[in-house]
Amino acid sequence: MSGQHRTGLPEDCASCRKMFAVICEHHLASPDVRLTVAEIGTRCGLTRVPAQRHLSHLVKHKRVKADGRTPVAGATVTQGGEVPDDATPLQWAVNVTAPDRTCGKFLRVLAGQGWSGQLGPADIAAAAGASLRTWKGHRPHLVGARLVEFFPVTVLARDGRHRIRQADRFRLSSGVVVAAPIGNSYAADAAGDQAKTLVDSVRWYCASPADMTRGYRLVAARLMAGWPAEELLRRAVHPEPDAYVANPYGLLSTRLPGPDDQYVIPAEAAVRGAAIIRPRCRSCDVPFAGGRTSPDGICRECREELTLPLPPVVRVEPSRCHACLRQVGPAQWLCDGCGADQRLPA
Structure with missing residues (x-):
């Protein structure tokens, strides 16, 4: 067997695509921990010698820096990539075709949080090594390509009258329109x-x-x-x-x-081949680990936050007319049209 990688770009090699995804995923999760070539090869299903050959090919084509462990900023290995059924969000992001290299970098940052999550604009820009202005300019590109959906999040202020805007929730999308x-x-x-x-x-x-x-x-x-x-x-x-x-x-x-x-199939459902419905926390919308849920529908992290002293929120349930079901005052039995003089007993 030749000691050189066959000619062609890393995009045309399944092992190179898989190795680049492993390197990107580990760099985002543990940038201070250096993997050996054998460990990288094990994660890709390769022995040490073939792993070294594919790693050198990635370095040669400027997909990975000379240290062999750091992906080049904005580099992608996407053409011809096939995402396996058990792919992680980062593997999906590496193999998907982004509008441009900078968008691909931002997409990998979001994928590092999972198929869905919540991350502020400043945190996204910092993780990608870009400015906040750059992220604001490329966010519409990702939304227009139907690769990411964003959902606004607001919470009630402590005074009970105003709402505070928080970081938007996001969900990775496949780009496939139903x-x-x-x-x-x-x-x-x-x-x-x-x-x-x-x-x-x-x-x-x-x-x-x-x-x-x-x-x-x-x-x-x-x-x-x-x-x-x-x-x-x-x-x-x-x-x-x-x-x-x-x-x-x-x-x-x-x-x-x-x-x-139009409805766009979520990336997770597209990778798995079917819609995935798992119980989610009523507060943070994060799926419960292992599909388990709680009686009140709130995860442990949110329950710990809810134990903080907050002003009581008075919930007013609307009353209805017992004849026509129209909404009436809290002490009314019937609406004006059905006889508003009759009141509920004290």
């Missing part, structure tokens, strides 16, 4: 029944009969556009409102995708 199914009367009826079940399961959506019907139609339209019910439910219930919802339909319409938005 086409809307061909509509027919049977599909419309099925979507309507499924929409009713979905909206009724959102416990904070307590609206008038007219707004309940509008909510059913809104969800049914998204289902007919190709959006999975699980994705719509996840967007509707997370995060759970921490105050009284005065306009339920308005909140629901802002949380659900717009009429022109």
